[in-house]
Amino acid sequence: MYGTGQQIAFASGSEPCASFGARADSVCAAINDEDLARLSRIAVASNVAAGQTFIHEGDPAADFFNITGGTARLFKQLPDGRRQITGFAGLGDFLGLSHHGTYTLGAEAIDAVRLCRFPRGSLRAVLDDFPSMERALFRHADDELAAAQDQMLLLGRKTALERLASFLVARSAAPHPCARRLARIALPMTRGDIADYLGLTIETVSRTFTRLKLDGMIDLPSPQEVVILRPAKLEAMAGGL
Amino acid sequence: MYGTGQQIAFASGSEPCASFGARADSVCAAINDEDLARLSRIAVASNVAAGQTFIHEGDPAADFFNITGGTARLFKQLPDGRRQITGFAGLGDFLGLSHHGTYTLGAEAIDAVRLCRFPRGSLRAVLDDFPSMERALFRHADDELAAAQDQMLLLGRKTALERLASFLVARSAAPHPCARRLARIALPMTRGDIADYLGLTIETVSRTFTRLKLDGMIDLPSPQEVVILRPAKLEAMAGGL
DNA sequence: CGTTATCTTGACGTACATCAAATGTCGTGG
DNA sequence: CCACGACATTTGATGTACGTCAAGATAACG
Numbered sequence: 001m002y003g004t005g006q007q008i009a010f011a012s013g014s015e016p017c018a019s020f021g022a023r024a025d026s027v028c029a030a031i032n033d034e035d036l037a038r039l040s041r042i043a044v045a046s047n048v049a050a051g052q053t054f055i056h057e058g059d060p061a062a063d064f065f066n067i068t069g070g071t072a073r074l075f076k077q078l079p080d081g082r083r084q085i086t087g088f089a090g091l092g093d094f095l096g097l098s099h100h101g102t103y104t105l106g107a108e109a110i111d112a113v114r115l116c117r118f119p120r121g122s123l124r125a126v127l128d129d130f131p132s133m134e135r136a137l138f139r140h141a142d143d144e145l146a147a148a149q150d151q152m153l154l155l156g157r158k159t160a161l162e163r164l165a166s167f168l169v170a171r172s173a174a175p176h177p178c179a180r181r182l183a184r185i186a187l188p189m190t191r192g193d194i195a196d197y198l199g200l201t202i203e204t205v206s207r208t209f210t211r212l213k214l215d216g217m218i219d220l221p222s223p224q225e226v227v228i229l230r231p232a233k234l235e236a237m238a239g240g241l
Numbered sequence: 242m243y244g245t246g247q248q249i250a251f252a253s254g255s256e257p258c259a260s261f262g263a264r265a266d267s268v269c270a271a272i273n274d275e276d277l278a279r280l281s282r283i284a285v286a287s288n289v290a291a292g293q294t295f296i297h298e299g300d301p302a303a304d305f306f307n308i309t310g311g312t313a314r315l316f317k318q319l320p321d322g323r324r325q326i327t328g329f330a331g332l333g334d335f336l337g338l339s340h341h342g343t344y345t346l347g348a349e350a351i352d353a354v355r356l357c358r359f360p361r362g363s364l365r366a367v368l369d370d371f372p373s374m375e376r377a378l379f380r381h382a383d384d385e386l387a388a389a390q391d392q393m394l395l396l397g398r399k400t401a402l403e404r405l406a407s408f409l410v411a412r413s414a415a416p417h418p419c420a421r422r423l424a425r426i427a428l429p430m431t432r433g434d435i436a437d438y439l440g441l442t443i444e445t446v447s448r449t450f451t452r453l454k455l456d457g458m459i460d461l462p463s464p465q466e467v468v469i470l471r472p473a474k475l476e477a478m479a480g481g482l
Numbered sequence: 483c484g485t486t487a488t489c490t491t492g493a494c495g496t497a498c499a500t501c502a503a504a505t506g507t508c509g510t511g512g
Numbered sequence: 513c514c515a516c517g518a519c520a521t522t523t524g525a526t527g528t529a530c531g532t533c534a535a536g537a538t539a540a541c542g
């Protein structure tokens with residue numbers, strides 16, 4: 001199934017936060033119609049079923065990806081199976097951009113994921129012709145680096161309560177940088193995913209959720225839905241960052 | 242004291258790993274003499290005494306820096322003082338490159354640090370004129386992102402023993418990517434720095450050092466010097482990554 | 483509507499933190 | 513050169529936040 005332009009996940013208009021995707025602005029704002037047309041010629045759209053691994057850590061990095069629907073978990077694993085989720089990728093996110101020869105992270109679909117796949121060789125040529133796009137990707141990598149540093153602080157120095165509060169606050173800011181903060185958050189990932197993201201166990205995540213609920217900070221209409229009742233207090237619990 | 246070219250920390254030759262610096266190749270290989278001359282005109286060289294903070298987290302990011310001597314700790318802090326060191330910067334490293342308006346990390350000199358300071362505004366102009374340099378910086382950010390992801394796995398999922406082993410293995414690989422792995426490692430940072438880097442306490446770091454010594458993995462001629470006696474076993478202890 | 487995975491809750495264990503003190507190291511001045 | 517003081521490191525005794533093990537409760541799904 002080859003991309004026809006319809007399937008390409010780059011916003012062609014100039015609206016800053018179109019329905020297209022959360023981070024459309026950060027990477028795609030700099031892309032003009034000329035670049036877009038060229039990209040559409042080398043893209044392949046595909047679907048990944050929930051639970052499927054579509055990037056294997058350590059494999060030769062042949063392609064890079066742009067998520068156009070659904071949510072994926074990105075992770076590293078130790079030989080004995082211990083897993084660290086480094087982030088969740090959604091609408092508009094880019095994967096496999098590293099210049100290293102192999103993928104530094106694995107990626108699995110949490111729900112049904114739609115994505116566009118680009119051969120990395122072709123990307124290099126496009127980037128050389130359109131420096132503005134490379135600059136935009138640079139900014140994107142920079143944002144991820146800043147997020148990774150925040151997460152290091154969380155993993156190295158925060159308590160379980162602070163970690164979960166930080167997670168919920170960050171989720172309520174997402175997915176739209178330009179939208180109002182959300183009170184109701186959808187959690188497509190499992191408790192196990194959240195645990196592996198926050199460096200905790202499933203049990204501790206669950207206990208901490210109920211503690212936040214008992215304290216009146218949040219409500220849990222269902223395990224995958226959180227309503228933030230006291231945003232300011234929750235943010236304070238997150239540890240001031 | 243204004244840069245004269247002598248003080249500028251960019252390698253002008255093309256030798257891949259000159260005495261100039263560890264990561265010279267990753268950022269500076271792509272810089273030609275023309276760029277170099279222009280950079281030297283906007284740089285200011287300065288010295289920072291041990292213990293001095295020269296970048297304050299959250300301050301407006303006016304300049305960026307290139308380390309030309311000594312070692313600095315890069316860190317984030319919580320309001321109550323808990324600290325997470327996100328990395329150590331040495332010869333050739335770049336700081337303050339984020340496109341965000343404020344510094345996302347603080348930086349303190351561990352020993353006497355020499356550095357070149359560049360106004361960020363001037364950098365933008367240089368980068369626009371010399372895309373090869375921007376590409377090199379992109380690769381640099383990418384390397385840091387991969388390192389940050391490794392560190393997330395360490396902080397989220399490794400034991401104290403695995404953390405310290407990982408740290409020593411990584412240090413033995415540095416500072417020269419192209420040199421033989423070092424058996425004798427210098428540790429300019431304190432136990433407290435190592436603790437804040439590995440998400441542990443001073444006491445646990447110290448105990449783990451002595452345990453590695455008793456197990457015959459390392460020798461400690463002095464607290465700031467480590468000799469790796471069993472590199473292969475130590476690497477295995479690091480947890481296969 | 484049963485089957486199965488996920489989530490929650492409880493009882494208990496442990497790796498690492500905390501508190502406290504001894505030892506070692508280094509710069510400074512006598 | 514040596515004595516002193518400040519600070520870093522090591523070592524010991526004890527505490528605790530979170531992990532592990534083990535059931536239930538709830539939700540998802542054919």
